Amino acid sequence: MFRSRLVLMITDISGSHIVNINIFFKRIALYLVLLVLMLIVFAFVSIGVFRSEIQNIAQSNLELVEEYEKLTKKNAALNQKMNQRIEEFELVGDRVEYLEGMIGVASNAEDNKNAENGLQERLDKASLAGAQKIFFMKFIPNGYPIDYYRRISDVFGYRIHPILKSRHLHSGIDFSAEVGTPVYATADGVVEFAYKGFNGGYGHMIKIDHSFGFKTYYAHLDQLIVKRGDFVKKGQMIAYSGNSGNSTGAHLHYEIRFLGAYIDPKNFIQWNIRDFDSIFEKEKKIPWQSLLITTRTMMEQMAQPSLQVELK
Template identity: 45%
Template sequence: MAKYLLLIFIILSAASFFVSNALLVVKTDHLADLEEDHQELSESYEMMVGSQQLYIDELKNLSMSLSSLKSERDKLEEENLRMGELNSSLDNSLFGLENLLGVEHQTNIDPLRAEQLTIEANKRLFFLHSIPNGVPIQAIRISDKFGPRIHPVKKKRVVHQGIDFKANRGTPVYATADGIVEYGGYNKRSGFGKLIILQHNFGFKTYFAHLDAIKVKSGEFVSKGQLIGNSGNTGMTTGPHLHYEIRHLFTAINPEPFLSWNITNFDSLFTKVKGVKWASLKEMYPLNQHSQLLQ
C-alpha cells in the first residue's frame, strides 16, 4: 500500500513539476514580451517628449524672433519719426541761415544748396575772426570819436586816431579778432600809458591804450573775445577810459563801421570803409552777395 502511495506522490510531483515549468516558461515569455513592449513604449514616450520639447523650443525661438522683429519695427518707426523731425528742423535752420546771410530764398533746400550756405557762412565767420569787429569793452558810452578834435591835455587841434570808450577803471577789455600780441607794456613816448597792440590778418592792427592791467604777453596768440586787459587811466589822459584804434598798413581808420559789423550786414563794411582795397579780396571771397554761388 505504501508503495502505491509513494508512486502516486512521485507521479503527481513530476506532473506538478512539468506543469509548473511549462507555466514558468509561458510566464517568462510573457514577461519578456511585456518588458519589450515597455521598452518600446518608453522609447516612444521619450521620442514624444523630445518632439514636444523641440516644438516648445521652436515656439520660444519663434516668439523671440517675433518680439525682436516688433522691437526692430518700433525702432524703425521711431527713427523715421526722428529723421522726419530732424529734416524739418534742418530745413527750418537752413531757411533761417538764408535769412541770417541775407541771401535770396529758395523753395527747396537740397544738399547742394545746404553745402553752399555752409560754405558761405564759414567764409563770413573766417573774416569775422580775422578782421576786427564788435566792441572791445562794455563801456558807459563813447566819449570821443575818430577825427579832428582839440586834444584834452595838449589843448591843440589834432586828429584823434581812434575811439574813446568811457569806462570805470578795471573794466575788462577783449580782443576784437584773432591775432598775435605785437606789444604789451607801458609806452611812455606815445602817451598811451599801458598799451596792447595786436596784429591780425590782412594787414590789420588794433591798439588798446591807457590800460590799468595787461593780461597778455608779446608773441602770444589771442582769439576773438579773449580777455586781454583792463581799462584804466595810465598815460596822457584826463580820466579813466579805453582808447581803441584800428590800423591798416600803419594807417589809422575809423573804427566805427567795424563796431557794428557782423554776419548779417557782412557786405556793408566793404562799401563803408574806403581806406582798404577790398577788391583784392575777391579771389578769396565774392564780395557781391548776389554772386553765382548763392543764386
C-alpha cells in the same frame, strides 16, 4: 403564435374592441424610437462640434483683434515718428533759412520745394559761404573790444584835444568804462607791443598785428594780460581797462590801422556776419575785393589733401 402578435384593447362608449397587431409593426416602432434617439444623440454631438468650432472662431477673432490693436498702435507710433521727423525737418529748414540770413546767402525757392535734396544743397551752400565769411572775419578786426562800458565818450575824427587844447586827430574810439573792465582782441593776431608806461600819452598799451595789414591798438589800460610775441585769438581777453597816460577819465581807447593808415573803428565794431557786405559799402579805403580773393585762395589751399598731409 400568441407571442408573435400584439393584442390591443380599445374601449369607448360603444364597448371594448380587441385588435391584434403583428410583431412587425412593433419592430418598426422600435426602430423609429431608436432612430429618434440616434437623431437626438447626433444633434447633441453636432451641437458640441459646432460649439467647439464657434469657440475656435471666437478665439481666432480675439487673436485677430489683438493683432489689429498691435498693428494700430504700431501704425500710430510710426505716424508719430513720421510727424516728429517732419517737424525736425521743418525745424532744420528754418535753421538753414536763419543761417542763410545770418551769412547773407539767399535761399532758392525752387530748391525749397525739393525737400531733402533742396535742403542738402542749401546746407552745402550755406556751409561754404559761412566758412568763407567766418574765415575772413577771423583775421580782420570786427566787433567790440569791450563788453561793458558806460558810453562812447569820443569818436574818430578831428577835435580839440581835452588836455593839449589844440585841434588834433582823434585816431580811434573811446569807451568810457570803469577801471578793471575786461578788454578783448577783435581778431586773431600776434602781440607786437605790450608795455606799461607813458607811451606818448597812450599810457599802458597793447598793439596786435593782424593779417592782411591790419593792426589794433588798445590804450590807457590798467593791467596787461598778454606780452609781446603772444598769439591771441579773436575774443581772447588781453587786458583790463584803466586811466593811464593822457586821460581825463577811465576809458579804453581803441584804434584800427590798415597799412599804417588810421581807420574809423565805428564801421568795424558794428560789423558782424549777418551784415557781412555792409563793411564793403561803408569802408572804401580798403581793397576788399583783393582781400576776398586772397582769403578764398587760402581756404582752397588749406582744403587740399596734399597740403593737409604736409601740415601734419
